[in-house]
Every structure is written in structure tokens, then in C-alpha cells.
Amino acid sequence: MPFSAFSRGAALLCAAFFCLQATAQIDQTYARDAKQTVDQEYTQRINKYTTLPELNSPLTDYLPASSTVPTPMKVLGDVSGAPDILPYAEDVYSYFRLLESATPRVKVFTIGHTEEGREMIAVAVADESLLKDYKENDARLAKLADPRTINMNDATAEGLVKQSVPVYYITGTIHSPETGAPTALMELAYRLAVDDSPYIKYIRTHMITLITPVVEVDGRDRMVDVYKWHKAHPNENYPRLVYWGHYVAHDNNRDAMTLTLNLSRNVLDTYINWHAQVLHDLHESVPFLYDNTVGDEPYNAWLDPILTNEWQMIGWNNVQEMTKFGMPGVFTHGNFDTWSPGYLMFLAAMHNGISRLYETFGNGGADTVERILTPDEYSRTWYRQNPPYPKVKWSQRDNNNYEETALLVSLNYFAQNGQTFLNNFYLKSKRSILKPNDAGPAAYVLSANEESPDRQRMLLDILRAQHVEISRTTEAATATVPVKPKRENKEDDASAKPPQPKTEQRTFPAGSYVIRMDQPYSRIADALLDRQYWAPNDPQKTPYDDTGWSLPALFSVEAVRVTDAAILKAPMQTVKEDGDSGSSSGSGSVYLIANHADPGLITLRYLLKNATVSVTDAATTVSGQQYPAGSLIIQNAGANDMKSALQKTGLVAAAVSTAPSVAAHTETTPRIAMMHSWLSTQTEGWWRQALDKLRVPFDYISTQTVSNEDDLRSKYDVILFAPVGNARTPQIIEGLPMWGNELPWKKTDLTPNLGRIDSTDDMRPGLGYSGIDHLRHFVEQGGLLITSQDTAQFAIDTGLAPGVSVVTHGNLKVVGTLLATVAVDQKSPILNGYSKPLTVYSEDGLSFNVSNTVGGTRGPRLGGDEERTTGRGGPDDPDTPQGRPYMAADPRPHPKPWEAMPLNEDQTRNNPNVIPAELRPQVVLRFADKDSLLVSGLLDHGELLAQHATVVAAHLGKGSVLLFANNPIYRGETIGSYPLVFNAILNFDRLGRNAGTTTKSEAGQ
Ligand SMILES: [Zn+2]
Helix, strand or coil, X not given: CCCHHHHHHHXXXXXXXXXXXXXXXXXXXXXXXXXXXXXXXXXXXXXXXCCCHHHCCCCCCCCECCCCCCCCHHHHCCCCCCCCCCCCHHHHHHHXXXXXXXXXXXXXXXXXXXXXXXXXXXXXXCCHHHHHCHHHHHHHHHHHHCHHHHCCCHHHHHHHHHHCCCEEEEECCCCCCCCCHHHHHHHHHHHHHHCCCHHHHHHHHHCEEEEECCCCHHHHHHHHHHHHHHHHCCCCCCCCCCCCCCCCCHHHHHCCCCCCCHHHHHHHHHHHHCCCCEEEEEECCCCCEEECCCCECCCCCCCCHHHHHHHHHHHHHHHHHHHHCCCCCEEECCCCECCCCCCCCHHHHCCCCEEEEEEECCCCCCCCEEEECCHHHHCCECCECCCCCCEEEECHHHHHHHHHHHHHHHHHHHHHCHHHHHHHHHHHHHHHHCCCCCCCCCEEEECCCCCCHHHHHHXXXXXXXXXXXXXXXXXXXXXXXXXXXXCCCCCCCHHHCCCCCCEEEEEECCCCEEEECCCCCHHHHHHHHCCCEECCCCCCXXXXXXXCCCHHHHHCCCCEEECCHHHHHCCEEEECCCCCCCEEEECCCEEEECCCCCCHHHHXXXXXXXXXXXXXXXXXXXXXXXXXXXXXXXXXXXXXXXXXXHHHHCCEEEEECCCCCCCEEEECCCCEEEEECCCCCHHHHHHHHHHHHCCXXXXXXXXXXXXXXXXXXXXXXXXXXXXXXXXXXXXXXXXXXXXXXXXXXXXXXCCCCCCCCCCECCCCECCHHHHHHHHHHHHHCCCEEEEECHHHHHHHHCCXXXXXXXXXCCCCEECCEEEEEEECCCCCHHHCCCCCCCEEEECCCXXXXXXXXXXCCCCCCCCHHHCCCCCCCCCCXXXXXXXXXXXXXXXXXXXXXXXXXXXXXXXXXXCCCECCHHHCCEEEEEECCHHHCEEEEEEECHHHCCCCEXXXXXXXXXXXXXXXXXXXXXXXXXXXXXXXXXHHHHCHHHCCCCCCCCCCCCCCC
């Protein structure tokens, strides 16, 4: 029955007199077109699959009929949201292409492809008059997007706004188990193209709706496979979606800063190229509709306040209208903080648009099931006065009703206020350009003197992908910059010294990169290049994601924040692509490459697999150029191979006729395996992606492989066990419980998209105790096992890292924070190329203690047994027993927090737990002192973490186990710490305490 939902809600909500008025108003607002017939069969099915009348709205409880335009039933065989039906991306696309061929109100565009080659599309829906002229409209929007093109002239802008319609971009199912959006968007497009109700017609004629129905296409097809398997095995447990995209799962919605995934770049390019005003991303994990855009504090500090107000306008209107429909459980605000710019929707927030996100309620497939909510989900709060029901029978159709209704309400509101939002779009763009004069800074400068052009180029590439303009100085440029704080000795009497000047003049050489803030996309550059501070006493106690992300720190690249506007007057030119991509100077058949902890060095090594590569063990200077220890001497490489390798890596080499006389050793190309668990492949996916992007070859194996392979050493030199993601050691060993049925992950006729990355007949078994034995043998026979975070904990728990333990957390609070470290073992080849303190990413503040005994844990000595007993003298005096000469005790050792407690003779006598000297763990990096520990993000009680070990090499037999307390390869952000892993790989056989004894210049022979 039409309008039933509204009638029920209205009756509940108001007194009779008021109700009549409200009814009249709403009926008129949402009235259908009386002349348009309704598709009876389709409508009947909508109502059949909707589990309660109030879970639908007058906007979506019917479907208008069309004699020419096919409904989703044509492709699906049933209506959108029907039970048991999940279409593959290809089927979704075929429907949109049917629409395109049936109506001039729909156009389909290919916007790129996924890592596995699947197509991504965007569909434009609007009245034919708008779509016919969409390019002219876009040309006007482009001017509003870059007000420099109209000389920042408000009157011109006003004219353009009047002639233009806005573009609202909707993206679906980036999170593959959140399955409802594609069918909701198919039906939405049909409604927008066909429905003649005034409400929908207004949208169609006043704006362009752009739709990417499937963002994570690789993951969608795998999810449909899993669902089909489930339907074919109705009474069994079904496999979890262990792989979504080719590399990462849920984190595909954390890639909006570094843009490492094709889907992020494709969506951003579409958003930018269409000059859209909104990017609205659809998710399904909260009942029944959470418009999480408005979120909670802290708000991202680089946003234009105009935007945060727009969130409130659109969000609260959405809640209000759906509340009037009587739909329960619609709310905004909530507990999502809008601090991190890593979410897909934030691409718009950081590029002068409006970011939006819905969480509707999804069942992870198309089953209709009873859902039981938790108190925090159904309780009434100030921002959720009409909460979801504690228990509800929920269908995919219900989900589609909510998604479509909410979107239509938003689109209509946006269309009604299109001129305002277009004007805001212009204003935000203009204010981004005015940044140097307003909030500042004027620019960021990346000096031509940067030690590692490789890492600097990688940072600039990200800015370029973000559509940020990059300029390069043509002459030396000088600007006033803040004086870098010097580390002061606290004991010094501050009053005795003259006050330090706050600023100084700094000259950047010609060729330095300038990221000007007087450009439309200054905001994203500022947010990525600046530092973040999250106050320990912030009211928000549960940050939604990382609290720090400062890319210069994570790339170990200097980006100087310059507030002095003089920098903008320096002679410079905008640069499109970087010209300096890999070359060699000089002549000769020996090539020298300085090591500045460049990620490209490992790429080069594997590209030149057949060349003789030596690595210097000491610093040297050749023709005035300095080569730190760890630099490469390359011989027996063909000139063409060398040229090609340099072009691919962007590295610079010097050709000389003879190798310099310096201590060096030969570097091989170690055989690498990456071992994953079947519990989760999310966090290790970032490691896999990094190796692939850097062309480092590896075998991809699982813990099950290792469980069955007793001679790993004959196959591999290095096994990477990247973080699983908050896995406990027993889970890694046991896997999933073995009761119930097998959970296959493999390619079959029923599941053609599974098993392509790795496969198994049964995902449940874990590493097993045999797997631990095999890993132990692998290391004892000279292999290197690399672990991080939870897998480092695993190595400790299973006895693979004698003498290493985890520091107890206490009140320490770290949430995705960037922390400073200090090199401890300067001679370790793991630190090759590093010349300055490195910033690392810490997920939760893990750190290590080391000990000279097995099972020993040793925190910092804070007095305790050091304190004197009651007796004569003062607190610093010794007690003196009477009637005998005083005998002083030996002074007790006071190791630093990152050091092992030295053992005295008494402690080592007949003690089987003492680790032989050559097998004792070595600390490579430690966390910095308390006052200099925090680089970016949230840190509370840093004293519990300060000075403790960050990276430790433990030893077993002839091999080593490397433990990272940080995650060195994470979300394409931690470029500065990548080479720690790469150095370890390339020096896998030189990490022992007795390794590293140099043979004099093998290279020079
Ligand atoms: Zn989601």
C-alpha cells in the first residue's frame, strides 16, 4: 500500500490537527506522478521482500513502469535486493549498459581497471538536456574548481554558478562483504532516469548523479563466489572472505593518502575530472542507517569549516526526512572521528568537495535473517532518538530501501540547494588558493640537497597523484624559516645562555621542489606534509584509526614548512613529470651507487641478478662523491642492462674504470618466501604490495605450506612473516577450530574467482607445531626469519627469539603513532644507508627487552633492590655493620633500558639458561628518549616506551630472527623504514654476531 510507512510514522509522532498538516505537506513533497503507471509485479516483490512496512519509504515502495527502459529484473531475474541474489560486477555493468542503450539519461564510462584487470565504471544519470551538454557544464565547473582561471573574480563565479549544475558522485561496495550497494544503485539509476514524480524529476533536471556501483571489483567477484558456495552448502559454515582486493581487505578504505591502490586513483581521477562536489561512499556495518559523515571530534585540522558545516546541513536533513517517514534507526553524528584523511570519501574533503558516508545494515550476502543487536546499537542517545530495534528480521531489500531512500533524500536536498553548494565549492577552492595569506603556510620546500632523491621522488609522486601542483626553483631561493629546536641538556642553567633566535634565513639550492599553498589542492598537500598532534586528554578516547601520518617523517624526507610568503616570489616553474629518472655519469664498466637507504636499491639488485654486486663495509670517497658504508659496486653488468635498471629505479650511478679500494663483500640475490596465515591477509598484503611494486621476486606460501615442508632452507634464504593483524600466538599455531566442515579457498567451477592468489582445500589448519619446528630448523641452518608486531610476539612465544621479551604496556597509549628512534648497532648492515634518526610507525606501542638469559625479562631498574636499608648516615651513605671492618659491595651495573643486564660470574655458574655470547640478541634500533619520542599523533605515558628496543636481531644456530616492534611496511606510508627490511634481506647471512668480518675489497679484484 502506498505511503503506508509514512501514515504509521505520522500517527505515532503527532497530534491529529498537526498531523493533517504534516501529512499534506509530505504527501505533496513525495507525491508520485499520477500519470505514470506503476510496475505492479516489481512493486509487489519490493513489498514482499521488505520485512516490515516501516523499513521502506514512499520514495522506494513502488517502481514506476517504463515501456522502453529495462528494470533491474532484466539482469537479476528478480528485483534489486531480492533474497539469494548477488550479481557479479560484470552483471551489474551489463545492466547499466542496458540502461545506457535504452535512455539518453544514462551514460557509462570506463574509469580504469583493478590490479587483476577488472574494469571499473562510472555511470552518469541526469536529464538528457544535462547529459548532452555535460562537457560544457564541466568546463564551467573546472573554472569554479580553479578560481585562478577567472582571476578569483566572485562576479564571474556567480555567473558560472547560475549556468551550472552540480555533480554528486556515489561509490558502492568498496568493502566486499558489504554487499547491498550494487543492486541499490542499479535501481536508483532506474528511478532517476524513469520516475516522473516531481521529487525525482527535480533531481534529474538539476544535477548530475555519478555512480561507481562497485569500487572493489576484484573483491566483489570473490564475495559473490563465497556467497554462491554458501548457497550450494546451505547448512555448513562458509569460508570467510580472506582476500578482498588483490592486496588488502578493509584497508582499501585507508588508502586515500598514499593512493597505492588502483581503486583509489581511479575514483580520485573520476572525482577530479568531473569536478564533482560530493563523494559519497556506501558501507554496511551499522544498523539501520548511520550517516557517519558528521562524525565526532576531533575533526581533521586541515578542513575548511565551510565543509564541516555542509556535513551537518546534509546529514541532519537526511535524518529529519527519514524520521518523518517513520523509518527507525536513522542517525548521524555517532562515534566516527573525522581525524584521519585515509578514507576514500576524504578524497573529496581534501579536494574542496564534500565527503559523505553511509553505514546501512547489511547481512554480508543476500540471506534474510534475524539479527540481534547489542545495547550500544539499539540504545537511545541524544543523536539517535529513534534507535534501531533490538531484534529484527532483516533482508537485503530492507538494506536497499534504506540506501536508496537516504540517497534520494540527499540528492534532492542537494539539487534544491545546488546553487548554494556550487557557490561553496567555488569558495572552498578559492580559500584553498588563499591559504598563504590566511592560515598559512606559504609553501613546503623539499630541497634539491635531499640525501635520498629516491625517497623524495616517491613522496612527490604521491602529491602528483593527488593532483597537487609541484614547482621547481630555477635559482637558489632564501626564506625565513623556524629554527630547528636543538636538543638541550636539561642540567644546563637556561638563564646563563642567550635566548635562541626563533627564525633563521635558509637558502634552498636551485632545483628544489616547492609545494605552493596558493593552489586549489593545497589542503591535501598541507594535511600530508604537516605533523599531527592528538592531545592525550582529548575527549575522544577511542581514535577510529591512526592518529599520525606525517609523510615527510615516514619517508625520512625533509619537507620544510615555510610561512614566509617570500618563497612564493622565488623563480620557479611547475613540473609535470620528474626529469631525473635514473642515469649514470662518467665512463667505465664499474658502477658506483651511494646507499642512502633508498628502496630502489633492492629493485636494482634483483634486476641485475647476474651482475657482480659488492657492498662497501666502510665509507669512501670517489671523485669527490661520498659513498657511505653499504654503497654498491657493480661489475659485470651489461651497459644496456645497467641503463634499463637505472631508468626503472630512478637511481643515479657513477661509472668508473676500476673499483675503489675499500673493504667490501659480495651481495647475492637471496631467495625470499612470504608466509601468510589463513586467519587474515590484510596487514601482510601491504608487504606483498611493496615487494611487487619494487619488483622483488618472492614465493608466496602459507603457514600450512610451512607446516608440511621440512626442508625450507634448501628453498629459501629469507622468510618474511609480516603481521597477521592482532593475532595471538595460539591462533597462528592452531588456525581456526577443526570442528565443523572444511572451508575451501580455491578455484572451482562454482567459485572461479577464488584461489588465484593462494589456495587451500581447508582454511582452518594453522602453522601447527611441526611448522614451528620447520621454522626453527630453517633459522638454525642459516636462514633469516623476519617478523613484526604480532608475528614478533609469536617468535618470542615459540622460543625462536632467545633473550627477547615484550615490555609490559602499563598506561602507555599509542594509537597508530609516529615515533622517533635512535640507532644502537651502528655497524649492523640493517642500518646501511641510514645517516639520521628514523621515524617509525607504531600501531600500539609494542617494544622489546633483551636479556642474556633465556626467559629473562628485564624492565628498567627504578631503584627497588638498589635502595639502602635503615641504618647510619644519609640516603646516599652505606650502612656499616659494627664490630667488623666495612666491606663495600661491587658497584652494580646500570644498563640502559635497551641493553641486557650484564651477568656476573655468580649468575653464569652452572646456569643452562645463559645464552652463549655469540647468540645473544642484538638491538639494532631503539625508541628515542621520552622528550623526543613523539613525532606525530597520540602518545601518553611515553616514558614506558622510551629507550626500549624497537628492532632486535635474535640468533638461533647459524641464522637469525629479526623482530620489529614497529610495522616497517604499512599502507604505502612507511617508505623510510622499508629499507630496514630490504637491508636485512640482502644481508641475511651477515646478521650474526660473528658475521661482518670483512674480506678486503672483493670488489677491487
Ligand atoms: Zn565498510
